[in-house]
Amino acid sequence: MTTDSNHVHPVAPNIVDRDFQPAGKNRTWVADITYVATDEGWLYLAAVEDLFTRQIVGWSLSGRIDSRLVVDALEMAIAQQCPEEELIAHSDRGVQYASGHDQRLLNEHGITCSMSRKGNCWDNAPRESCLAPLKKELVHHEQYQTRTEARHSLFEYIEVFYNRVRRHSALNDQSPTQFAEAA
Numbered sequence: 001m002t003t004d005s006n007h008v009h010p011v012a013p014n015i016v017d018r019d020f021q022p023a024g025k026n027r028t029w030v031a032d033i034t035y036v037a038t039d040e041g042w043l044y045l046a047a048v049e050d051l052f053t054r055q056i057v058g059w060s061l062s063g064r065i066d067s068r069l070v071v072d073a074l075e076m077a078i079a080q081q082c083p084e085e086e087l088i089a090h091s092d093r094g095v096q097y098a099s100g101h102d103q104r105l106l107n108e109h110g111i112t113c114s115m116s117r118k119g120n121c122w123d124n125a126p127r128e129s130c131l132a133p134l135k136k137e138l139v140h141h142e143q144y145q146t147r148t149e150a151r152h153s154l155f156e157y158i159e160v161f162y163n164r165v166r167r168h169s170a171l172n173d174q175s176p177t178q179f180a181e182a183a
Contacts, residue, residue: 011098015114016090025052025183026083031073031091033065034131036154038144045154046073046096047131048089050081053183054168055176056158057081061151067099074105083111090114134162 022028028051036043044065048058058077062069074089089106091097093115106113138157144150164177171179 010103011093012113012115014116015088015112020051022052025050025180026081026087027052029057029077029087029089031070031089031097032131033069033094033096034135035065036139036144036150038147038150040145040147043144043147043150043154044069045131045134046070047158048073048077050176050180051090053176053180054171055163055180059154059158061147061154063147065096067096067101070096070099071101071105074102078105078109083109085110086112088112088114090116092116093118133166134158 016028020028029048030051031046031048033044033046036045041063042065044062046060046062046069047056049055050057057080058073058075060069060072060076062072070091077083087110089111091114096102097113097115103113134154134157138153142150142153144153163175165175167173167175168179174182
């Protein structure tokens with residue numbers, strides 16, 4: 001489990017409120033953290049997915065599960081997508097997302113923070129489905145000796161396969177990149 005919601009940081013309201021059908025790209029991003037086993041220890045992956053296009057628009061890897069992990073993923077998403085206005089970033093209530101570090105970055109870019117209600121799995125559904133294919137299609141079939149080996153494998157999966165090739169039924173059997181280009 002990667003969510004530590006037992007912290008003193010303020011928690012944002014659930015603005016998304018299970019509205020998982022945004023009107024366009026860069027309207028709702030969902031963020032989550034998962035972990036990958038290596039013989040050297042855990043490697044943590046933070047990912048930001050655009051809920052409209054299903055693209056992983058930002059991601060970060062680290063041997064530490066801290067606020068820097070989620071901030072790096074968010075910074076990548078902002079740099080690549082250049083979101084304009086009315087963007088909501090939805091996550092769980094974990095300490096990494098509630099941290100001042102993450103909240104400052106959201107505020108600097110005018111991004112509204114939304115967090116799931118405590119213990120409500122339905123509020124987390126799109127976030128969970130963001131990283132589930134990665135685990136099922138890649139990670140569960142690998143035994144990584146090093147974190148570097150895992151980094152290369154995850155890069156290939158996210159940037160080459162998932163975003164550009166993997167078809168999604170929710171996108172009329174198009175890849176996220178194809179869908180985004182047509183939108």
